[in-house]
C-alpha cells in the first residue's frame with residue numbers, strides 16, 4: 526500500500542496533443558525511457574487508432590500505445606498535457622483541462638505574448654482564452670525558473686526566441702549595450718517548419734540553397750523583443766532576420782550589439798560565464814570559440830561564445846541550439862521537470878550526435 530502510494534505520487538501521467546509532428550515525436554523520444562512518466566494519451570486526428578511504433582519505428586518496444594483523437598476528457602485525466610500543435614489549438618481547449626487541475630505545457634505561441642492585441646495582430650486570429658494570457662508563465666527556465674515551479678500553464682518559447690534571448694540576456698541585464706540597435710541574424714534547419722507537407726520544405730526546394738525570409742516582419746520579433754525589454758528594463762529596437770538553411774535540425778544565431786562604454790573581450794567573457802555559471806543547459810565556450818549547430822544536435826544545450834571586435838566597436842555573440850530540443854521539446858521537458866519538482870536535467874542528459 527505504502528509503495529503503491531509512492532508510485533502514484535512519482536509517476537506523472539502525460540498527454541501529448543499533436544504527437545505525430547516533429548516536436549511531438551521529439552517529446553515521445555525524450556519521455557519514452559523515463560520510469561517517472563506514463564504516456565497516457567498521445568493524439569493524432571489523422572492516425573487515430575494507429576500504434577505509435579507503426580509510425581515511428583525507433584520507438585518500437587518502448588511505447589506500446591496507439592494514437593487517438595484529441596479528447597478533452599481523456600486529456601484532463603493526465604497530470605500534464607503538452608500541446609505540440611499549430612498555433613490556436615491550445616487556446617481553444619487548455620482552459621477546460623485546467624479547470625480539472627491538469628497542468629499545461631504549450632509549445633505553440635498561443636500564450637507567449639503578454640499583449641493580447643499584439644498577439645492578434647501577428648497571429649491574425651482573435652484570442653479565445655484571453656483570461657489565461659496573464660496566468661501563463663513564459664517557459665524560459667534561465668529567466669523564469671521560480672514562476673515555472675508554480676505554474677499551471679507554461680508557454681514554451683519559440684526556437685529562434687530561445688537562441689536569441691539567451692545570447693543577448695547577459696548584455697541587456699548588465700545595461701552594457703545600446704538597446705536602440707540590436708541585430709539578430711539567425712539560421713534554422715528545415716524541421717523548424719514542421720512535418721506538414723509544404724513546398725518550401727521539399728528536398729529540391731530547401732537543399733543546396735540558403736535564403737532569408739520574413740525580412741519585413743516575422744512573428745518571433747515581438748516575442749523576442751518582449752523578453753529583451755524585460756531583461757533591459759527599457760524599450761529595445763531589434764532587427765531580426767531569419768534564414769532557412771539546408772540542414773534538418775539546428776538554429777545558429779549571430780547577434781550584434783554596440784557597447785555603451787569601454788568593454789574588453791575578457792570582461793564580456795567573465796560576464797557571460799558568471800550569468801550562466803549555474804545553468805545546466807547553457808554552455809559558454811572559451812574566448813575565440815565559434816560554436817556549430819552540430820555541437821548541440823539532439824541535446825538540450827545552448828552553446829554560445831561572445832566576441833568583441835574593437836575595429837568596429839561591436840560585440841558579437843554566437844548562439845546555437847537544436848530547434849527541436851532546447852528550441853522546443855527539450856525545453857518543454859525541462860519545464861515539466863521544474864513544475865513537478867524533479868531534477869531539471871532528468872531525461873535530458875543526452876550528448877549531441879555531432880554527425
Ligand SMILES: NC(=O)C1=CN([C@@H]2O[C@H](COP(=O)(O)OP(=O)(O)OC[C@H]3O[C@@H](n4cnc5c(N)ncnc54)[C@H](OP(=O)(O)O)[C@@H]3O)[C@@H](O)[C@H]2O)C=CC1
Pocket residue numbers: 542543544545546547548549568569570571572595608609610611612614632633634682683684716717718719720721848849852853
Ligand atoms: N518545429 C520546430 O522546430 C518548432 C515548433 N514549435 C511549435 O510547436 C508546435 C508544433 O510544431 P511541429 O511539431 O513542428 O508541427 P507539425 O506540423 O510537425 O505537427 C503538428 C501536430 O499537431 C497535430 N494537429 C494539427 N492540427 C491540429 C488540431 N487542430 N488539433 C489537434 N491536433 C492538431 C498534427 O496531427 P494531426 O493533424 O494528425 O492531429 C501533428 O501531430 C507549433 O506551434 C510550432 O510553432 C516551436 C518551436 C520549434
Ligand SMILES: CC(=O)N[C@@H](CCC(=O)OP(=O)(O)O)C(=O)O
Pocket residue numbers: 632633634682683684685713714715716717718719745767769
Ligand atoms: C524554419 C521555419 O520555418 N521556422 C519556423 C519557426 C518555428 C518555431 O519555432 O516557431 P513557433 O513555435 O513560434 O511557430 C518559422 O519561421 O515559422
